C-alpha cells in the first residue's frame with residue numbers, strides 16, 4: 207500500500223504525528239545552532255497541532271528548551287535529550303535517574319571541553335541531561351582521536367554511555383530508556399487526549415536513534431525513514447523537502463480537502 211493511501215486512515219481515526227527534527231523536518235546544517243525549521247514547515251505543523259483530531263509530538267536529541275525555541279509550534283508535545291525529558295500541556299517528565307546523574311554529566315562536560323579544546327571545528331554542546339560532541343566541521347583525521355577521548359571518559363564514568371549519530375558523539379546516562387520508550391509514552395499521552403477510535407500513529411525520523419522508535423512502534427504506527435540508509439521502517443522519504451510535502455498533503459486530507467488527485 208502506498209504511504210499516502212495508508213495515511214488516509216487518519217481521516218477516519220484521527221492522527222498522532224511523532225517526528226524527529228534535525229534531518230527530518232529541517233535540513234542538517236554545519237553548526238547545530240544554525241538549524242532552522244522553514245516557515246512553511248512550521249505553518250503545516252501548526253495546522254496539524256491545531257486540528258481537533260490530531261496531535262503533534264517532536265522527538266529529538268536536543269535539549270527541551272532548545273527544541274521548543276527551534277520548533278515553536280503551540281500545543282505540540284516535545285521530547286528532548288532522546289526522550290529523557292518530555293513536556294506537553296501541564297505534563298512534565300524528566301527521567302529521575304538522568305536527573306540524578308546530571309552533576310556527573312557536568313564534570314564530564316568540563317573534561318570533554320578540556321580534552322578537545324585544541325582541535326578546531328569541534329563543538330561541545332551541554333544539554334542538561336546529555337552532552338554532545340559535534341565534529342561536522344573538524345578535520346576527519348582527528349575523528350579516531352575524538353572517539354578515544356570519549357571512550358576513555360566513559361570508561362571512567364560507567365554510568366554513562368556513548369551514542370554515535372551523524373557527525374556527533376553523544377554522552378548520555380546508561381539507562382534502559384531511549385527514543386523507543388519515550389515515543390510510546392508520548393503516544394499514549396497524546397492518544398488519551400483524543401476521543402474516539404485508536405488514532406493512526408505516524409513516526410518520521412532520519413537517524414540511528416530513530417530505529418529504536420521504529421522498533422518500539424512496530425505494528426502500532428506507520429514508520430517512515432527519511433534519507434538513505436538501512437532501516438526497519440516500512441516507508442521511506444528522500445529528505446526534509448519530501449517530508450514537508452507529505453505533511454502539507456496530510457493537513458489537507460485531515461481538513462477534508464479533496465486530496466485524491
Ligand SMILES: [Mg+2]
Nearest residue numbers: 226228229413
Ligand atoms: Mg535526526
